[in-house]
Amino acid sequence: MSLIDLGTKTTVSGSPLRIVLKWQGAISGYNDPSVEVAKLSTRLGLTVPSGIDEDGHMTYRSAAVKPYGSRLSLFWSELEEGNSYVIVTLDTADLKDEASFQGLADEVSTILEQSNIKAEWNVSLQGIADQQGGPEGVLSQTEGLLKEQFKAVDEKESYKDVATVSRTYSILDLKRSIVSGNHSVSAQIAVHQEDQHGTNRLTIGFPLITIEY
Structure with missing residues (x-):
């Protein structure tokens, strides 16, 4: 039984089923963060963001709507030279296509692994x-x-x-x-x-x- 199965068995049939899946982890050993951000954004199908200085740290944000109303977002924060923290979030306010959502989640996991980002995941489901x-x-x-x-x-x-x-x-x-x-x-x-x-x-x-x- 998956989390989605558990959710559908315990929530009102036909009601919105919200899912938030998040990966977060560190990346290090690079020379230019903007280059790495551009690579990751492109692989995720997101617009390449410009960096903004927030409290002395360069941060990058990008997001896009995916099929069936899902939303994929990227947050990148440089901690110190050559070291950054990355958060990628895939969420939907109402799950319409489980296979599509799962496929996109698998794709994101693979991209993060290939990008040498040691990410841990967490997932939350919510409904009536x-x-x-x-x-x-x-x-x-x-x-x-x-x-x-x-x-x-x-x-x-x-x-x-x-x-x-x-x-x-x-x-x-x-x-x-x-x-x-x-x-x-x-x-x-x-x-x-x-x-x-x-x-x-x-x-x-x-x-x-x-x-x-």
Whole structure:
């Protein structure tokens, strides 16, 4: 079961399914950042950006709309001479074509690897939960599906207030993890009740949620 499968099983059928996939990492050992930015932008199908000095660091930004309403963006910040930090984001407000989105994601991963950028990824999915009522019930339903797919799902952290509940998990089956607090975690589920009618916004992230939930 992919994250998209998990999302479609737990959100209202036909409702918008937002996905934000982000790669971030460092690149070093080059002579001219503008040359490297131009190469990467061209490979990603983006307009080559001009650099802007922000707080003493040269930064470059470029973005473009891709097929089926997806948006691809590049952020490049020079940390010091010969060293930069790169963030590439692929997002869609409503997933229309899973195969197209996955294909573009695979292409971006390959381009970053070929560009010698050691990037780590994170992905977040968000939609309206098909189960209404208390947020904890929605989270438990989603957690149950997660445990059906993976053998070792262990809750590590939790948060709760009047309208929101969130839990993070370690999952031994997943290679990608990140340190949060004193724990190594691979997934996060959050549910926020948006109104008095009980409409719940469900957000799932691997290894952590990186968008507002």
